[in-house]
Amino acid sequence: MSRFDELQKHLLYALLLFVLMAILPLFVTQRYLLGEVITFMLWVSVALQWNVLMGHAGVFSLGQMLFFVSGSYTVAMLGSYLGVSPWLSIPLGAAVAAVAALVIGVACLRLAPAYVALLTFAIGFMILTLIISESECYITTGGNCLTFWGGTNGFSQFPDFGFRQWLRGSWLLGNYFTVLGAFIVSLVSSIVVIHGRLGLAFRAMSDSATYAASRGINRTKFQITAFVITAFFTGMTGGVHAAHFRFAGPSLLELSTMMFILAMVIVGGLKSTWGPVLGGVFMMILLEVAKSFGEVRNTLIGLVLVGFVLLLPKGVAGAGSSILAALGRSKKMQNTAGEEHDRQAQNA
């Protein structure tokens, strides 16, 4: 029974966040800030899915950006070559990501965690190298050679959501609410997975792998399920990202992009539900402030990763709940001390 209450409670929080974010444009009218909030929602959406996978399902995948890029490139390539609207290609991109995850998952997820991390990392890097090193021109426009997979520059200037025609000057608001929609879908899916039946299976496995296995919980099957679900929503986010920025390129697969999102997950705290949102706020503000100190982005990301793993391995969310737990315990101890006192008084 309590499981449903937990699920409903978090869904209610999600609804609250949705309302808050929906009325935000009333107060934030600056284009730049609105753009930053959009970026925030996109990356947090990826971080949310990664947290489900890494913190709850116990799959240490370093290939999340690969699924993101599957979505982006589907939107970018269909848009550039065939002029397909992103409204059609985003679901398709998500499906492409899910299929890629199924193939990679079946091949890799049977292995021990460290192997999974390395192989997913290697596959992502391999795709990056293949995209960059392609040299045959697919089409030539105005003397510029465009390779089939976009090469080092990637794709740009393909059809976006089309709000520029409908809403004219306030097209950014159209994009804002589209991204918000994607963000909330991703958030709700992560809550449902964490607090639903799948999450229950993961909790059972992390509590006692042997007992869970003996009760018939198939680790690999559940992990592949989680892998495919999270890849689907990561791919969807990738597609939305491509349609919003009208850009998709190999820079998305670079180590620094992945580390930035990993930092959000780690700062927020693995095994939490809301950690990635907190971590996302922290990282966005930190890097925004740091911009005024020159090119220190990667240095900071490195420092944050090392610092949090060393000092706060459970992240902001974990630290918050352990402080609450400590407060609760000291209250309980006072109570028991009080009872002890009463009992002694009675004896006397």
Added chain:
Amino acid sequence: MDAILQIIITGLTLGAMYALASVGLALTYGTMGMFNMAHGVFMTVGAYSAYAAVAYFGLAFPVALVTGLAAGAAIGAVTHLLVVRHMLKTEGFEINIIVATAGVAILSEDLILKIFGAYPFRQPLQLDGTFRVGGLAVTYQSVGILAAAAALVGVMTWILTQTRFGLAIRATAMNREAAMLMGVKADQIYLQVLVIAGLLAAAAGIMISSLATLSPQMGANPLLRAFVICVVAGLGSVTGAGFAAIALGLFEAAIQYYYGVRYGFPLMLALVIIVLIWKPAGLFGQQDVIRS
């Protein structure tokens, strides 16, 4: 015939560098269960230090070589003292250490970029000239790489199998508590292992940069190969990593010769995944893989 000879020479050179890069990685995983994402940066640090020793301080070739190796050893030690030491035996070590060393990697890479810039310098530590075998020109550089790699891996094997120090490392790898009860200082062993890994990585870095150029990201490519080699050999198997490195070096050279440079790594990765489906613990791995 010439083609095959060419493939063998390129493959052995590649394999020798991969062996140096992956043996250190396998040793760290074998002893401490730690996957070091910063191993590639150790290579970069070694290569740049050797370069700086020649370009900025005008040191002689052997001195520069030693400087490079020492720098690799030093960054291994620093990583242990500042990061790894505090995380040993904490909950979720296996995953947290990957995150932490990835942080060290991106941090150090950025620092190198800030100090040296992105200009692709030429590694001054080179052997010039070629000689002919049959119809083929073989560079002294390849021979030097092969010889140095063989010597370093040989010395490593000798240390691990023949000395008391090696015995202590192997004992700690087998069972940390039991080794400590026998008087092995496990923490010190971990430090020494990371120093050795850093030194070997630096050697690999100097060699790799002598064939290509220096760049802050130069560690990424060989690190990936080293990962794949360690995984296919079975994480933690040092000898296995050596053999797998040579085999995959030859395989990659053959693919590059017949299908082009682009497909060398992808096909290698595909081969490795097929091997892992057949043997989930790797070819030489002994550790149990949790199957459900």
